[in-house]
Amino acid sequence: MEFKTLRNIENSFRQIRLYAIVFAVLCTGVVGFSVWKAYQFAEAQRQKVYVLDNGKSLMLALSQDASLNRPVEAREHVKRFHELFFTLAPDKNAIESNMKRAFNLADKSAFDYYKDLSEKGYYNRIISGNVQQRIEVDSVVCNFDTYPYAIRTYAKQFIIRSSNVTRRSLITSCYLVNSVRSDNNPQGFNIEKFAVLENRDVEVIDR
Numbered sequence: 001m002e003f004k005t006l007r008n009i010e011n012s013f014r015q016i017r018l019y020a021i022v023f024a025v026l027c028t029g030v031v032g033f034s035v036w037k038a039y040q041f042a043e044a045q046r047q048k049v050y051v052l053d054n055g056k057s058l059m060l061a062l063s064q065d066a067s068l069n070r071p072v073e074a075r076e077h078v079k080r081f082h083e084l085f086f087t088l089a090p091d092k093n094a095i096e097s098n099m100k101r102a103f104n105l106a107d108k109s110a111f112d113y114y115k116d117l118s119e120k121g122y123y124n125r126i127i128s129g130n131v132q133q134r135i136e137v138d139s140v141v142c143n144f145d146t147y148p149y150a151i152r153t154y155a156k157q158f159i160i161r162s163s164n165v166t167r168r169s170l171i172t173s174c175y176l177v178n179s180v181r182s183d184n185n186p187q188g189f190n191i192e193k194f195a196v197l198e199n200r201d202v203e204v205i206d207r
Helices: 002-046 066-086 092-103 108-119 122-128
Strands: 048-053 057-062 132-143 149-160 164-178 189-206
Touching (some): 066 108, 108 122
Antiparallel strands (some): 149 164
């Protein structure tokens, strides 16, 4: 009788131990699941940014990894530089203003090219001939496999005179390096080794 009682006590102890182990595993699973969901929720909240609209209302915006936008920012940086550098009006102050803004996006190679054109009287002829010049960027090809990033830009250049409009094919090359973002350089890039590979007349249209 005493042996049977001991066996019952041993079986009960085993059952209690089994229940305890099962309970501990369940608790661990619940705690782990709760921590995982809490982490997911925190990450989701970190992606949300609330913007105050003129001090009146909050607007929800979503944030994302800045590196995902770098190719887009690179093309915009190069396009903006070309628009500033190659858009000219027959006004000395307007030309100098555009050039100063363009030089904020590039290194000395852009200034050297500008200086070379200036010494050849290119800008003086723009002013004296009352010539307008504008550019249309067709494409900006970027190689992000190596650093600094190699860039090639394909564009059309229009030289507008009172008698005709000359369309030119413009191809340039440069390298992009990461730089500090600022009001003058919002994309945070800098153009290096800027060079014009092709700038030839394609068509002349009489006006």
